[in-house]
Amino acid sequence: MAERVISVSGAPYDGHSREAALESAATLGFTHFEPAFIVGYTEPFDETAFTPSEMNSWRSALRSSGLSCHAMSSHIDLGFEDSVEVFTGRMAFAAAIGAKVIATNAAARQREATFRRNVETILRRAEAFDIIVGLENPGDGSDSLINTARDGISLVEEFGSPFLKLNYDAANTASHRPDMDDLAGDGILALPESAHAHIKDVRETDEGWFFCDIGDGKVGCERLLAAIAKLDSLPVSIELPLRLHRNRQAQPVRRQDPVPLSTIEDSLARSLKVVRRALNHNQ
Template sequence: MTRQVSVSTAAYDGYSMDVAIAEIATTGAKWIEPAFISGYVAFDESIFCEQEGTRLASRLAASEVEALAVSAHTDLGADGAAVALRRRIDFCVAVGSSILITNSSDCHHPTQCVANIEAVLPVLEQAGIVLALENPGHGTDSLLPDGAAFAVLLEKIGSRFVRANYDIGNAFTYSNEAINVLSDLRIALPYCAHLHVKDVTADDHDWRFTAIGDGDLRYGAAFDVLDTLAPEVPIGIELPLRLSRPGRGDPSRRSERVPIHEIRQALSRSLRTVNGGTRATTR
């Protein structure tokens, strides 16, 4: 089975969505992951409506690409999260995506997080949308710090419409490089509907985001695990090149956007790494 590989528009922070779509389409990629992630890119909550989703679907179709997944993060433990999720589901339906990616919450609000998810389960089921919860790359006290936590939460919810988006790079940085990523990936994979890959390298006391394969993560070994245990799970390439991690702390967004030629080079190297390391499909 060949694997679907998307490219996140987060790489093009500071550029318009039209530029991101056109740039990604020129690589031969068939799938694009529109990204609306606070701290990674600037966006307005009002975008999450059917009308804007339909507009985005038309722009994707014009470039002959599709959105398999949409990243539209919100705190699921917060008041009003169920309403925010419903807006995002409507947006995904209009875009034509089948996977909605979001973070969960912190470990202090598990009951509210589960209640908000369960409140939208009928909507997810009717729409045929999978809610894919993502492990974070920074901060503390996450409800989903690792694969074992995914197993506990998703077994509790018990729905095929609520799964994991395991981010390999996030696991590495959230644990401050302490986690055995390959072992943790094996634990998470049975619960995954989607995966994210990003890469970082250490610059003295900082982390710097790089093209996939240029950093400190062992993606060759990770792709071996993926092809053996989960050859059907789609991958989204994230290149948050505008962000830095000073002191290996929270992401800091640089004032200047990354020059487009640097994004092209990093994306080209990333696609070679991913498509060479896993049985992936493009156009």
């Protein structure tokens, strides 16, 4: 049985260099790093982040750090006219640096027709790249094609492709659908159709939703992780975007300054310990 992959997302390291993030992740004991290209979560970027030269830089940096890449987050709305072209470039980049899963949002419900046309082409190209598209539920309160696990399950089952699965994130649902009473239960429901899962936790205050150490928030990560532990090899990634929170309108708000590296490492170390213990990980 293959050992379960536990990655760390690049999101916690927002504002720090790639090399600093990779060195930190390796020092903490992670074996896999998930690059994160998420508008609103990380430093601004454009498609020049996915050029062949950047691809080679990432491959070199990963190799130097001793880390591998199993998943990459690169969220876009797949319902725009140019989404196929944009996402094809990102799939090529992800596959070239070793990723087997690329996470993205689906689309706003108003763009459903274009999304469905686009996905047919995207899945043919995903097969050529041998990479799974992991649809992730958003956290911004909008009306998406995936607002809850049931939405995602229905969408994935409808296409019936081994290259289209879920990358469900139960913590996103906290701000996306604040009336959801059982966040962990929703996340557990998504697991059979998931190729990967983001693990993070969140506290709710009068100012919005603030990300915190895994196990210290309202998601119910212990239950979710216990369910994941029963699945032999579902890969997960610890994603703690400590630099931002979501306001009461569920919009991301980034702090002006990066979170100190020592603070990031303390939070990740505690969270990794919780995840490993829950998943009976032997490292």
